[in-house]
Amino acid sequence: MDYSTFVILLARQRSGTHALGAFLETHPEVFYIDEIFHLDDAERPGTGETNFFAFVKKEAGQDPLKLIPVDHEALFLKYLAYLRGFTAKRYIVLDVKYNSAHLLLRNYKSLASPPYLFDLILKHGMRTFALKRKNYLRYLVSITKAAANGRFGVRVFDPPAADEKTRIYIPTLLHELAQCRAEDELVDRGFGEYARHTGYNYDGKLFTSDYADLFPATEAGLAAEFLQRFSSWLGIANDFRQECRFKKQSSMPLAETIENYQEVVCALRGTAFEYCLSDEPFYAGGRGEDPVPNGEQSSARAPTAGVWQKHSIPGLAMVLNELLNTAL
Numbered sequence: 001m002d003y004s005t006f007v008i009l010l011a012r013q014r015s016g017t018h019a020l021g022a023f024l025e026t027h028p029e030v031f032y033i034d035e036i037f038h039l040d041d042a043e044r045p046g047t048g049e050t051n052f053f054a055f056v057k058k059e060a061g062q063d064p065l066k067l068i069p070v071d072h073e074a075l076f077l078k079y080l081a082y083l084r085g086f087t088a089k090r091y092i093v094l095d096v097k098y099n100s101a102h103l104l105l106r107n108y109k110s111l112a113s114p115p116y117l118f119d120l121i122l123k124h125g126m127r128t129f130a131l132k133r134k135n136y137l138r139y140l141v142s143i144t145k146a147a148a149n150g151r152f153g154v155r156v157f158d159p160p161a162a163d164e165k166t167r168i169y170i171p172t173l174l175h176e177l178a179q180c181r182a183e184d185e186l187v188d189r190g191f192g193e194y195a196r197h198t199g200y201n202y203d204g205k206l207f208t209s210d211y212a213d214l215f216p217a218t219e220a221g222l223a224a225e226f227l228q229r230f231s232s233w234l235g236i237a238n239d240f241r242q243e244c245r246f247k248k249q250s251s252m253p254l255a256e257t258i259e260n261y262q263e264v265v266c267a268l269r270g271t272a273f274e275y276c277l278s279d280e281p282f283y284a285g286g287r288g289e290d291p292v293p294n295g296e297q298s299s300a301r302a303p304t305a306g307v308w309q310k311h312s313i314p315g316l317a318m319v320l321n322e323l324l325n326t327a328l
Contacts, residue, residue, distance in 0.1 A: 215282050
Protein backbone atom coordinates (compact mmCIF):
# COMPACT_ATOMS: atom_id res chain seq x y z
CA MET A 1 0.00 0.00 0.00
CA ASP A 2 1.17 3.53 -0.75
CA TYR A 3 1.07 5.13 2.69
CA SER A 4 2.11 8.51 1.28
CA THR A 5 -1.54 8.92 0.24
CA PHE A 6 -2.45 9.23 3.93
CA VAL A 7 -2.12 12.75 5.36
CA ILE A 8 -2.03 13.14 9.14
CA LEU A 9 -3.57 16.52 10.01
CA LEU A 10 -1.82 17.17 13.32
CA ALA A 11 -3.09 20.08 15.40
CA ARG A 12 -4.06 21.31 18.83
CA GLN A 13 -7.76 21.64 19.65
CA ARG A 14 -9.43 24.89 18.59
CA SER A 15 -7.17 25.23 15.54
CA GLY A 16 -9.91 25.25 12.92
CA THR A 17 -9.51 21.64 11.80
CA HIS A 18 -13.24 20.97 11.40
CA ALA A 19 -13.72 24.01 9.18
CA LEU A 20 -10.53 23.12 7.31
CA GLY A 21 -11.65 19.52 6.81
CA ALA A 22 -14.99 20.69 5.41
CA PHE A 23 -13.09 22.73 2.82
CA LEU A 24 -10.61 19.98 1.98
CA GLU A 25 -13.26 17.37 1.31
CA THR A 26 -14.78 19.54 -1.45
CA HIS A 27 -11.84 18.43 -3.60
CA PRO A 28 -12.44 15.44 -5.88
CA GLU A 29 -9.16 13.84 -4.73
CA VAL A 30 -9.31 14.47 -0.96
CA PHE A 31 -11.26 12.45 1.63
CA TYR A 32 -11.33 13.92 5.15
CA ILE A 33 -11.91 11.84 8.29
CA ASP A 34 -12.74 13.61 11.55
CA GLU A 35 -10.74 12.92 14.73
CA ILE A 36 -9.80 9.25 14.45
CA PHE A 37 -8.89 8.95 18.16
CA HIS A 38 -12.11 10.52 19.47
CA LEU A 39 -13.53 8.18 22.10
CA ASP A 40 -17.09 9.55 21.97
CA ASP A 41 -17.48 8.53 18.33
CA ALA A 42 -16.48 4.96 19.17
CA GLU A 43 -18.91 4.76 22.09
CA ARG A 44 -22.06 5.78 20.21
CA PRO A 45 -23.82 2.76 18.60
CA GLY A 46 -24.12 2.98 14.84
CA THR A 47 -21.58 5.78 14.46
CA GLY A 48 -17.86 6.15 14.14
CA GLU A 49 -17.22 3.61 11.38
CA THR A 50 -13.96 5.35 10.52
CA ASN A 51 -12.98 5.83 14.17
CA PHE A 52 -9.82 3.97 15.24
CA PHE A 53 -11.33 2.66 18.47
CA ALA A 54 -14.48 1.45 16.76
CA PHE A 55 -12.15 -0.54 14.49
CA VAL A 56 -10.17 -1.80 17.50
CA LYS A 57 -13.34 -3.04 19.21
CA LYS A 58 -14.07 -5.26 16.21
CA GLU A 59 -10.50 -6.52 16.07
CA ALA A 60 -10.37 -7.21 19.81
CA GLY A 61 -13.52 -9.28 19.53
CA GLN A 62 -11.54 -11.71 17.40
CA ASP A 63 -8.25 -11.41 19.24
CA PRO A 64 -8.16 -9.64 22.67
CA LEU A 65 -4.35 -9.75 22.64
CA LYS A 66 -4.40 -6.91 20.12
CA LEU A 67 -5.24 -4.59 22.99
CA ILE A 68 -1.93 -5.29 24.70
CA PRO A 69 0.56 -2.46 23.99
CA VAL A 70 3.39 -4.66 22.72
CA ASP A 71 3.37 -2.90 19.36
CA HIS A 72 0.36 -1.34 17.66
CA GLU A 73 2.09 -0.99 14.29
CA ALA A 74 0.34 -3.94 12.62
CA LEU A 75 -3.01 -2.89 14.09
CA PHE A 76 -2.67 0.68 12.83
CA LEU A 77 -1.58 -0.39 9.34
CA LYS A 78 -4.56 -2.75 9.16
CA TYR A 79 -6.75 0.19 10.19
CA LEU A 80 -5.35 2.29 7.34
CA ALA A 81 -6.06 -0.52 4.88
CA TYR A 82 -9.59 -0.64 6.29
CA LEU A 83 -10.03 3.08 5.70
CA ARG A 84 -8.99 2.65 2.07
CA GLY A 85 -12.24 0.79 1.54
CA PHE A 86 -14.28 3.93 2.27
CA THR A 87 -13.14 5.98 -0.73
CA ALA A 88 -11.57 5.88 -4.15
CA LYS A 89 -10.17 9.38 -3.69
CA ARG A 90 -6.41 9.65 -3.95
CA TYR A 91 -5.69 11.20 -0.54
CA ILE A 92 -7.16 10.45 2.89
CA VAL A 93 -6.70 13.17 5.52
CA LEU A 94 -6.82 11.92 9.13
CA ASP A 95 -7.52 14.46 11.86
CA VAL A 96 -5.31 13.82 14.92
CA LYS A 97 -5.23 16.19 17.88
CA TYR A 98 -2.13 16.75 19.98
CA ASN A 99 -3.85 15.41 23.09
CA SER A 100 -4.60 12.06 21.43
CA ALA A 101 -1.37 11.50 19.46
CA HIS A 102 -0.05 9.25 22.24
CA LEU A 103 -2.83 6.64 21.96
CA LEU A 104 -0.88 4.29 19.66
CA LEU A 105 1.31 2.22 21.95
CA ARG A 106 4.57 0.34 21.94
CA ASN A 107 6.15 -1.41 24.87
CA TYR A 108 9.35 0.09 26.29
CA LYS A 109 8.96 3.40 24.50
CA SER A 110 11.25 6.12 25.85
CA LEU A 111 9.38 8.63 27.99
CA ALA A 112 11.31 11.51 26.38
CA SER A 113 10.72 10.47 22.76
CA PRO A 114 7.89 11.66 20.49
CA PRO A 115 4.61 9.69 20.38
CA TYR A 116 4.82 6.28 18.69
CA LEU A 117 2.47 7.60 16.01
CA PHE A 118 5.33 9.82 14.82
CA ASP A 119 7.58 6.76 14.41
CA LEU A 120 4.96 5.05 12.26
CA ILE A 121 4.43 8.18 10.16
CA LEU A 122 8.16 8.45 9.51
CA LYS A 123 8.74 4.74 8.94
CA HIS A 124 5.93 4.31 6.42
CA GLY A 125 6.25 7.67 4.69
CA MET A 126 2.84 9.08 5.55
CA ARG A 127 2.47 12.79 4.97
CA THR A 128 2.00 15.24 7.83
CA PHE A 129 0.15 18.53 7.79
CA ALA A 130 1.21 20.28 11.00
CA LEU A 131 -1.35 23.01 11.65
CA LYS A 132 -0.39 25.38 14.44
CA ARG A 133 -2.05 28.28 16.18
CA LYS A 134 0.89 30.39 17.26
CA ASN A 135 -1.24 32.82 19.23
CA TYR A 136 -1.60 30.57 22.25
CA LEU A 137 -3.74 33.13 24.06
CA ARG A 138 -6.35 32.87 21.30
CA TYR A 139 -6.36 29.09 21.73
CA LEU A 140 -6.83 29.46 25.48
CA VAL A 141 -9.72 31.89 25.01
CA SER A 142 -11.38 29.54 22.53
CA ILE A 143 -11.05 26.38 24.64
CA THR A 144 -12.21 28.23 27.76
CA LYS A 145 -15.33 29.52 25.98
CA ALA A 146 -16.10 26.11 24.50
CA ALA A 147 -15.75 24.40 27.88
CA ALA A 148 -18.01 26.97 29.52
CA ASN A 149 -20.86 26.91 26.99
CA GLY A 150 -20.51 23.36 25.68
CA ARG A 151 -20.31 24.52 22.05
CA PHE A 152 -17.27 23.04 20.32
CA GLY A 153 -18.51 23.70 16.80
CA VAL A 154 -21.29 25.71 15.13
CA ARG A 155 -22.65 24.61 11.76
CA VAL A 156 -23.87 27.13 9.21
CA PHE A 157 -27.50 26.13 9.75
CA ASP A 158 -27.31 26.45 13.56
CA PRO A 159 -28.99 29.52 15.08
CA PRO A 160 -26.57 32.33 15.93
CA ALA A 161 -25.18 32.22 19.44
CA ALA A 162 -24.12 35.16 21.55
CA ASP A 163 -20.38 35.85 21.48
CA GLU A 164 -19.80 35.79 25.21
CA LYS A 165 -16.94 37.24 27.18
CA THR A 166 -14.71 34.99 29.22
CA ARG A 167 -12.22 35.27 32.07
CA ILE A 168 -8.72 33.84 32.00
CA TYR A 169 -7.35 32.21 35.14
CA ILE A 170 -4.17 34.20 35.75
CA PRO A 171 -2.29 31.86 38.17
CA THR A 172 -1.95 29.15 35.49
CA LEU A 173 -1.83 31.39 32.39
CA LEU A 174 1.93 31.27 31.78
CA HIS A 175 2.04 27.53 32.50
CA GLU A 176 -0.66 26.81 29.93
CA LEU A 177 0.98 28.98 27.26
CA ALA A 178 4.36 27.33 27.96
CA GLN A 179 2.72 23.92 27.56
CA CYS A 180 1.39 24.97 24.15
CA ARG A 181 4.88 26.04 23.11
CA ALA A 182 6.38 22.76 24.35
CA GLU A 183 3.87 20.78 22.27
CA ASP A 184 4.74 22.71 19.11
CA GLU A 185 8.44 22.22 19.79
CA LEU A 186 7.89 18.47 20.23
CA VAL A 187 6.22 18.32 16.81
CA ASP A 188 9.07 20.30 15.25
CA ARG A 189 11.67 17.97 16.76
CA GLY A 190 9.69 14.87 15.82
CA PHE A 191 9.74 15.65 12.11
CA GLY A 192 13.11 17.37 12.14
CA GLU A 193 15.88 16.33 14.53
CA TYR A 194 14.20 13.06 15.56
CA ALA A 195 13.53 12.06 11.94
CA ARG A 196 17.18 12.63 11.06
CA HIS A 197 18.35 10.76 14.16
CA THR A 198 16.27 7.69 13.27
CA GLY A 199 17.51 7.76 9.68
CA TYR A 200 14.19 8.47 7.95
CA ASN A 201 14.19 10.78 4.94
CA TYR A 202 11.12 12.94 5.42
CA ASP A 203 11.94 15.60 2.85
CA GLY A 204 8.85 16.95 1.10
CA LYS A 205 6.37 15.07 3.28
CA LEU A 206 5.87 17.75 5.96
CA PHE A 207 3.57 20.72 5.36
CA THR A 208 3.16 23.45 7.97
CA SER A 209 0.79 26.37 8.29
CA ASP A 210 -0.66 28.66 10.93
CA TYR A 211 -4.29 29.23 11.78
CA ALA A 212 -3.94 32.92 10.94
CA ASP A 213 -2.71 32.06 7.44
CA LEU A 214 -5.77 29.87 6.77
CA PHE A 215 -8.45 32.27 7.99
CA PRO A 216 -7.37 35.84 7.17
CA ALA A 217 -9.64 38.79 7.80
CA THR A 218 -9.53 39.99 4.21
CA GLU A 219 -10.92 36.86 2.49
CA ALA A 220 -14.01 34.71 2.75
CA GLY A 221 -13.35 31.02 3.31
CA LEU A 222 -9.81 29.69 3.20
CA ALA A 223 -6.95 31.90 2.04
CA ALA A 224 -6.21 31.51 -1.66
CA GLU A 225 -2.46 31.44 -0.98
CA PHE A 226 -2.83 28.55 1.45
CA LEU A 227 -4.97 26.51 -0.98
CA GLN A 228 -2.40 26.99 -3.73
CA ARG A 229 0.46 25.92 -1.43
CA PHE A 230 -1.45 22.89 -0.19
CA SER A 231 -2.43 21.82 -3.72
CA SER A 232 1.16 22.11 -4.88
CA TRP A 233 2.37 20.05 -1.93
CA LEU A 234 0.00 17.20 -2.78
CA GLY A 235 0.55 17.56 -6.51
CA ILE A 236 -3.14 18.09 -7.30
CA ALA A 237 -5.07 20.83 -9.10
CA ASN A 238 -6.41 23.64 -6.95
CA ASP A 239 -10.02 22.50 -7.36
CA PHE A 240 -11.22 23.26 -3.84
CA ARG A 241 -14.61 24.94 -3.50
CA GLN A 242 -15.01 27.82 -1.09
CA GLU A 243 -17.81 26.35 0.95
CA CYS A 244 -17.96 25.21 4.54
CA ARG A 245 -20.40 23.59 6.97
CA PHE A 246 -19.04 25.48 9.97
CA LYS A 247 -18.92 29.11 11.05
CA LYS A 248 -16.79 30.94 13.59
CA GLN A 249 -18.10 31.15 17.12
CA SER A 250 -16.16 34.24 18.15
CA SER A 251 -15.59 37.62 16.50
CA MET A 252 -14.57 39.98 19.30
CA PRO A 253 -10.94 41.17 19.61
CA LEU A 254 -8.95 39.96 22.59
CA ALA A 255 -9.41 43.22 24.49
CA GLU A 256 -13.18 42.80 24.27
CA THR A 257 -13.64 39.05 24.61
CA ILE A 258 -11.41 38.68 27.71
CA GLU A 259 -13.24 40.12 30.69
CA ASN A 260 -10.06 40.54 32.75
CA TYR A 261 -7.94 41.64 29.80
CA GLN A 262 -5.83 44.13 31.79
CA GLU A 263 -4.82 41.34 34.17
CA VAL A 264 -3.73 39.25 31.18
CA VAL A 265 -1.71 42.16 29.78
CA CYS A 266 0.02 42.61 33.11
CA ALA A 267 0.79 38.87 33.34
CA LEU A 268 2.26 38.63 29.82
CA ARG A 269 4.22 41.88 29.67
CA GLY A 270 7.96 41.16 29.56
CA THR A 271 7.51 37.42 29.01
CA ALA A 272 8.13 35.23 25.97
CA PHE A 273 4.37 35.29 25.33
CA GLU A 274 3.87 39.04 25.16
CA TYR A 275 3.49 38.70 21.37
CA CYS A 276 0.16 36.91 21.97
CA LEU A 277 -1.37 40.26 22.94
CA SER A 278 -1.22 41.21 19.25
CA ASP A 279 -4.40 39.62 17.97
CA GLU A 280 -4.82 37.38 14.93
CA PRO A 281 -5.65 39.28 11.69
CA PHE A 282 -9.21 37.96 11.54
CA TYR A 283 -10.09 39.68 14.82
CA ALA A 284 -8.05 42.82 14.20
CA GLY A 285 -9.33 43.68 10.73
CA GLY A 286 -6.21 42.38 9.00
CA ARG A 287 -3.71 44.12 11.31
CA GLY A 288 -2.30 43.55 14.75
CA GLU A 289 -4.28 45.54 17.33
CA ASP A 290 -2.83 47.71 20.06
CA PRO A 291 -2.47 45.16 22.88
CA VAL A 292 -3.25 47.88 25.48
CA PRO A 293 -6.24 49.90 24.20
CA ASN A 294 -5.88 53.69 24.44
CA GLY A 295 -2.40 53.25 25.89
CA GLU A 296 -3.81 52.44 29.31
CA GLN A 297 -1.49 50.91 31.84
CA SER A 298 -2.72 47.69 33.37
CA SER A 299 -3.01 47.11 37.09
CA ALA A 300 -3.35 43.51 38.20
CA ARG A 301 -5.75 42.51 40.93
CA ALA A 302 -6.14 39.09 42.46
CA PRO A 303 -8.70 37.10 40.43
CA THR A 304 -11.68 35.79 42.35
CA ALA A 305 -12.59 32.12 42.24
CA GLY A 306 -15.52 31.17 40.05
CA VAL A 307 -16.90 28.88 37.39
CA TRP A 308 -14.81 30.69 34.76
CA GLN A 309 -11.73 28.93 36.18
CA LYS A 310 -12.87 25.45 35.24
CA HIS A 311 -10.64 25.15 32.17
CA SER A 312 -7.69 24.48 34.52
CA ILE A 313 -7.17 21.61 36.92
CA PRO A 314 -6.99 23.84 40.03
CA GLY A 315 -10.06 25.74 38.85
CA LEU A 316 -11.98 22.53 38.21
CA ALA A 317 -11.23 21.27 41.68
CA MET A 318 -12.42 24.56 43.13
CA VAL A 319 -15.70 24.40 41.21
CA LEU A 320 -16.33 20.81 42.28
CA ASN A 321 -15.72 21.71 45.91
CA GLU A 322 -18.16 24.61 45.62
CA LEU A 323 -20.81 22.36 44.12
CA LEU A 324 -20.33 19.71 46.80
CA ASN A 325 -20.53 22.27 49.59
CA THR A 326 -23.70 23.71 48.07
CA ALA A 327 -25.27 20.24 47.81
CA LEU A 328 -24.42 19.47 51.39
